[in-house]
Every structure is written in structure tokens, then in C-alpha cells.
Amino acid sequence: MEEKGKPQKVGGTGFPACAPKDELSISRRTLPHWQLPDSTYFVTFRLKSGFISEDERKMVLNAIKHFHRIRYWVTAAVVMTDHVHLMLKPVTIEPGVDFSLSKILQGIKGFSSREINQFRGAKGQLWQDENFDRIVRDYDEFLEKWNYIRLNPVKTGLCQAPEEYPFLWEPGEPLESMAQPGKAGPPIL
Numbered sequence: 001m002e003e004k005g006k007p008q009k010v011g012g013t014g015f016p017a018c019a020p021k022d023e024l025s026i027s028r029r030t031l032p033h034w035q036l037p038d039s040t041y042f043v044t045f046r047l048k049s050g051f052i053s054e055d056e057r058k059m060v061l062n063a064i065k066h067f068h069r070i071r072y073w074v075t076a077a078v079v080m081t082d083h084v085h086l087m088l089k090p091v092t093i094e095p096g097v098d099f100s101l102s103k104i105l106q107g108i109k110g111f112s113s114r115e116i117n118q119f120r121g122a123k124g125q126l127w128q129d130e131n132f133d134r135i136v137r138d139y140d141e142f143l144e145k146w147n148y149i150r151l152n153p154v155k156t157g158l159c160q161a162p163e164e165y166p167f168l169w170e171p172g173e174p175l176e177s178m179a180q181p182g183k184a185g186p187p188i189l
Helices: 054-066 101-120 139-155 175-179
Strands: 025-028 032-035 041-046 072-079 083-090 092-094 132-135
Touching: 041 101, 054 072, 054 083, 054 101, 072 139, 083 101, 083 139
Parallel strands: none
Antiparallel strands: 025 032, 041 083, 041 132, 072 083
16 A cells, blocks of 8 residues: 555554554653553563563563453563563453553563562562553554564574573464454464
């Protein structure tokens, strides 16, 4: 598809034209944060400094799994030595109202931070305050982000194949989203 002679690239930064603008919530700290009900998000958050051990990565992954299917649905998550990538969709509380992405991330980061600090016998902030998040806008971007998450430990030399990495979790998409027209379905890898 082209717009005024320019090819549309996958994962472009434009606002989804069919989305009702009164449902879009935009906030900003250093980075912009857009929220739109019934959206899937690609999220990255980083350690403030240093690295986390394998035991600590397991704690972070467990924190991510804790509210899966309750507050959000995780498509894929990977916990690296100094950052985390997630693709998730907040659960709808009532029509047009989802769990807040900021509250979801506050829960994951807060719980994992407490667990890791207790494990280390330390105190203080573990994660950077802000995270990178973006609405996944179409099926091509969905596949791109899913593959990016899967291949991140391979690209950094932590394993030879994604399935070998113990801190990659891929529960997939809920069945109801696969059946809806226009919704992202399972990956074709």
C-alpha cells in the first residue's frame, strides 16, 4: 500500500487510521506511551545498571508469568542479562477498558525487583524508571516482534537456537484472538 508515493513500511509510526481517537491515551515522560484498548504491545525494559544472574532471570520470568491470563496475555517474553522483551495484551476489564500497561509493568518490575534485592541482600532500584512500549499495529509487525524476541538470545550468543534458552517463554496468542478478523494469529516461523 502506498500513500502519496511513499511505500508503507511494516511497523510504521503512524496512528492506526481505523482506531477511535477518543479511546487513545497518550502520556509522555522521556518517551511517548500510547495505550489503545484491545491492543497488543511490544515492551522493553532495562536494568538500571549491571546484570542479572540465571537465578534472577528465573525470578523475573516467574513475575511475568504470575498474572498471565489474569491481567494480561503474554505472547512471548525473554529475560536477558540486562533487559526484558515482552509482547503482551492487557486483559479487558469491561468493554473498552483494559488493565493499564503502566500498572502491569509496575507490577512485574516491582515484584521482580523486590525478589532480586532480597536474593542479593541489597536495596535500591533495580530497573530503569521508564520502558519502551509500542502498539503492535498489524500482523507483519506482530511476526517481526515475535521473531525479534525469540532470536534475541541467539543474536547475543547465549544459545544456538531459541528453544535452548531457558528464559524465553512463548505461551502464544489466546484462541479467541486468532478467530477474530483483523487480529494477529499464531506466528509462522
